[in-house]
Amino acid sequence: MTCREAIDVLDDYLESSLSPEVLEKIEAHLRACAPCRAYLATYERTAQLAAKVNRVEMPPEVKRRLRDFLRS
Numbered sequence: 296m297t298c299r300e301a302i303d304v305l306d307d308y309l310e311s312s313l314s315p316e317v318l319e320k321i322e323a324h325l326r327a328c329a330p331c332r333a334y335l336a337t338y339e340r341t342a343q344l345a346a347k348v349n350r351v352e353m354p355p356e357v358k359r360r361l362r363d364f365l366r367s
């Protein structure tokens with residue numbers, strides 16, 4: 296997976312709506328690619344801000360997945 300492909304599916308990644316194969320690919324890419332991890336962190340902050348504004352929480356599954364990912 297290239298960075299462009301990873302960023303293309305980031306939205307779906309955060310919504311946990313990726314197929315298992317794509318999920319595996321993006322997680323492997325993110326583990327190997329610091330710029331994409333930084334992008335994801337920025338993207339997540341933006342999503343959280345948007346969620347605050349809209350008073351909509353991020354799904355717990357997404358939060359858990361991101362936490363686990365960032366710890367690994």
Ligand SMILES: [Zn+2]
Binds near residue numbers: 297298299
């Ligand atoms: Zn990348």
